[in-house]
Amino acid sequence: MKSAVFYGKHNMKVTDMPMPKMGEKDVLIKIMACGVCGTDVHIYEGDKGCADCTPPTILGHEFSGIVEQVGTAVNHIKVGDRVCVDPNDICGECDYCRSGIGHFCEQMNGIGTTRDGGFAQYASVPAKQVYKIADTTTFEQAAMAEPVACCLHGIDMCNIIPASVVLVIGGGMIGLIMLQLAKLAGAHQVILLEPVESKREVAKKLGADICIDPLHTDVKAELSACGIRRIHTVIECAGLTTTIEQAIDLAGKQSTVMMFGLTKPDDEIAIKPFEIFQKEVVLKSSFINPYTQGRAISLIDSQKIDVSTMIYEVCSLETLPEILSKPELRAKGKYIINPWLQ
Numbered sequence: 001m002k003s004a005v006f007y008g009k010h011n012m013k014v015t016d017m018p019m020p021k022m023g024e025k026d027v028l029i030k031i032m033a034c035g036v037c038g039t040d041v042h043i044y045e046g047d048k049g050c051a052d053c054t055p056p057t058i059l060g061h062e063f064s065g066i067v068e069q070v071g072t073a074v075n076h077i078k079v080g081d082r083v084c085v086d087p088n089d090i091c092g093e094c095d096y097c098r099s100g101i102g103h104f105c106e107q108m109n110g111i112g113t114t115r116d117g118g119f120a121q122y123a124s125v126p127a128k129q130v131y132k133i134a135d136t137t138t139f140e141q142a143a144m145a146e147p148v149a150c151c152l153h154g155i156d157m158c159n160i161i162p163a164s165v166v167l168v169i170g171g172g173m174i175g176l177i178m179l180q181l182a183k184l185a186g187a188h189q190v191i192l193l194e195p196v197e198s199k200r201e202v203a204k205k206l207g208a209d210i211c212i213d214p215l216h217t218d219v220k221a222e223l224s225a226c227g228i229r230r231i232h233t234v235i236e237c238a239g240l241t242t243t244i245e246q247a248i249d250l251a252g253k254q255s256t257v258m259m260f261g262l263t264k265p266d267d268e269i270a271i272k273p274f275e276i277f278q279k280e281v282v283l284k285s286s287f288i289n290p291y292t293q294g295r296a297i298s299l300i301d302s303q304k305i306d307v308s309t310m311i312y313e314v315c316s317l318e319t320l321p322e323i324l325s326k327p328e329l330r331a332k333g334k335y336i337i338n339p340w341l342q
Helices: 038-044 139-143 145-156 173-184 197-205 219-225 241-250 273-279 293-301 317-325
Strands: 002-008 011-016 026-035 062-070 082-085 122-126 130-132 165-169 189-193 210-212 233-236 256-259 282-285 311-315 334-337
Touching: 002 317, 011 317, 026 082, 026 139, 038 317, 062 122, 062 139, 062 145, 082 139, 082 145, 130 293, 139 145, 139 293, 145 173, 145 293, 165 173, 165 241, 173 189, 173 197, 173 233, 197 210, 210 219, 219 241, 233 241, 241 256, 241 273, 311 317, 317 334
Parallel strands: 165 189, 165 233, 189 210, 233 256, 256 282, 311 334
Antiparallel strands: 002 011, 026 062, 026 122, 026 334, 062 082, 082 130
8 A cells, every 4th residue: 555654853754554453443444534643743843742653654744544444343333434533542551541631641652752643544443432523524534523623631631711812823824723612612802823824815705703813913912903902811822932931921920821832842931920910821832632522523513613714725744844844835835645546
């Protein structure tokens, strides 16, 4: 089968690989769509993502497809089912799993990180990680279930209440999902900081009330001119040290700052503890997607959230190394890989 194999920093090759082996509790999926994620970029650059990746590995953890074969012990999934995959396979036995916080599992098996994933024509995954999707949901939309699930975990921790004001920093795919979830959570005003005009335009279509270019605008002056006196929640989605510091600075009194964007492992920020004390700012972060995949599918299947508008292009496996290596390409929007495209 055709696969994109990660061999080490800046080294990915599209090559032919053997079909994956199946166990009695596994299913074989013909992959129809796999999203390119920031974690894939971190791994390609030689950094640690959410888990250690030991080459050679087939990356890709945001994927959907059609069930081609089921193991002998699988009963709830059948051949022909249209499905997506939760890539975080927890052991269920360690102290973290038994304490109900399985996303910190000590034996986590990450599909597309610690084991082969979705940048291939086929993948074998445990049946318990598979979720059926509606016939009306496209494979590209279903591939977005994993990032939506991650965002749901983050939004659950943001303390958003009806009539609150939420500021989202970064209008990429994650930021555009977050602004929609903030609206669904009850925020009556959602503000986006994003320097790229085309992304601001998309954000307006998806429900952003105020969009600001932070590179060419005095953000505080613009917020004041718009009548914004207090920001209850700031969700940082850019993953930059400068924007995390900006998030703390813009947060209002008794507010929550969600540091959602993934920085490099050794990045550091400067904070002023007195400022945090004076405003009673609560700093939070969100790690992967515990127990939220089903909710994500429900939102996508019911079309309560738009995950199609931010998709820039569906590409072949052959284009993946170039996408991972060129920030100017990724800046255009979300890429989806279809391994059957030529």
